[in-house]
Amino acid sequence: MSDAEEIITAEAPFDDQNCDIIIKSTNGVNFHVYKLVLSLMSPVFKDKFKITSPQSEAHSDKSIITVAQSSTPLRSLLLLCYPAATPTFDSLDDAKAVLKAAKQYDMQAALSRAGDLIMAQFLPDHILDLYALSCQFRWQNHAQTAATRALEIKDLGRPSNGFHGLQDITGADYHELLVYHYRCGVVAQEVGDSLSWLPPSSTKMQMWKCKCRLVGDA
Structure with a gap:
């Protein structure tokens, strides 16, 4: 590194000078972290630490x-x-970049935690994309949650420019969502028919929730 190159240190908590390793980003930001923490979270980093020696900077x-x-x-x-x-994530694309990195470094606990945070932050605005992510990373509970919220999409299955995660899942995953949507629609129709004898005011008081499950959760 030249003397003129600026040293950029990340903000807290990654500015701890007592750390024992520095992780440097592609844009030159130094993150001061502890080997023990990353070793516990990532077998990839654990292996890196075994072969890394201090640099004379x-x-x-x-x-x-x-x-x-x-x-x-x-x-x-x-x-x-x-x-x-x-x-927190600035956008869903930023969250996807984090998931990609966590997968690269085999950070299973971080992936699971990220899934919880992403679902909490981006539902209900990105229902289908979150369903796709859940299928991609095999988050069964989150996939079920997203599929249930997808029942709010009346034109599901029709051509749309709003679903950008289709390329990240298999045709089988998407088909399963469509089947689930159809089955819930059938059940809802049957419930509606069974209550048709009630007065309108009574019908509005009924609380109905589809109990169908995705095939993969059965």
Whole structure:
């Protein structure tokens, strides 16, 4: 590194000078972290630490590992490794970048936690995309949640420019969603017919929830 190159340190909690490893993003931001934390979260990083030796740079005698992520997804990924931290995502695309990185580093606990946070943050505005993500990462409970919310989409199955996650799932996953949507519609019609003798005011008081399940959850 040249003397003129600026050293950029990430914001807290990744500015701790007592750390024992530095993770450097593609845009030159240094994240000061602890090997133990990342080793517990990622077997990939654990293996990296075994073969990494300190770099002789003017500002640090710590090991520096440069990764393939920019600072934004890297920060969210590292926050997922800290139990007391709860990251938020600027967009669903940013969240997907974090999931991709977590998968790359085999961070299973981080993937599971990210799924919970993403579902909480982006429902109900991205129902189908969240269904696709849930299928992609095999989050059965989240897939069921997204499929249930998809019942609100009356024209599901028709051509649409609003579903950008279709390329991330199999045709079988999407077909399962359509079957679930159809089955719930049949059940709803049967419930409606069985209550047809009630006065309108009584019918409105009925609380109905489809109890159908995705085939994969059966």
